[in-house]
Amino acid sequence: MRLKKKVVVITGGSKGLGKALASEFVKEGSVVVISARNRKELWNTARECRAIPFVADITKEQNIMSLAKFVKKRLGRIDVWVNNAGVTIPHSDIDGITSEAAHNVMEVNFFGTFYGLQAVIPIMKKQHHGTIVNIISMSALVGRPRSLMYSSSKWAARGLTEGIRMALKPKRISIIAVHPGGMKTTIFGKHLPQGYDDWMEPDFVAKKIIQNLKRAKPREEIVIHR
Ligand SMILES: NC(=O)c1ccc[n+]([C@@H]2O[C@H](COP(=O)([O-])OP(=O)(O)OC[C@H]3O[C@@H](n4cnc5c(N)ncnc54)[C@H](OP(=O)(O)O)[C@@H]3O)[C@@H](O)[C@H]2O)c1
Structure with a gap:
């Protein structure tokens, strides 16, 4: 896909991977x-990335x-919509997870993706084209004993992604699922997980996502790790 002049929306675009993506899309x-x-x-x-807030x-x-x-x-259409906004909760056993924290992570990571899809799909259907990129996680590919709710929220978002992809295929709307491994962002706050210092820079991951989008036929599922 050519990215020049494409109208791109990125949720959670103020920092971390969202900011890195904004900067890469603007470069394109x-x-x-x-x-x-x-x-x-x-x-x-x-201001820094020359994006519209x-x-x-x-x-x-x-x-x-x-x-x-x-x-x-304002821009007449939406060519690419990136469901990227996400939160996590500190690693713990199941008895250390409060109900409030569990609901919040589901609300942002799963329902946020669902609301994003509900907002953009009618527009893309009318345009007869569009690409949706759902930022999921490698935590949606395996069980994570110390990251139970984050992982579950991402498994749920992955399930939604797979189903909606099948539903939208005849409408010329493509859905790309991105599963990054650990990235050095502020998502963890003060509770940096083990191995954080060796994790990927968000710019590296953003470049891989852009590379995939620029392919004649972007891959529908990409796993990005070091
Ligand atoms: N970092 C990792 O190791 C890692 C690995 C795999 C996947 N991911 C996924 O990658 C995505 C980006 O994460 P990141 O690491 O770049 O996180 P980040 O640096 O903490 O950035 C998160 C972004 O989401 C926004 N956000 C959070 N809650 C929101 C809400 N309720 N409504 C709207 N925006 C909200 C934040 O801005 P405000 O707080 O101002 O709203 C910020 O712009 C997430 O989906 C995350 O799950 C991250």
């Missing part, structure tokens, strides 16, 4: 809209509908 000549909750951080990243909380269905409507109205 795409017009990029980034969204996140923290206005100041979002605006700073938008839109404040939205992915767990609020109406916010995400407004994001999609804003882009459609």
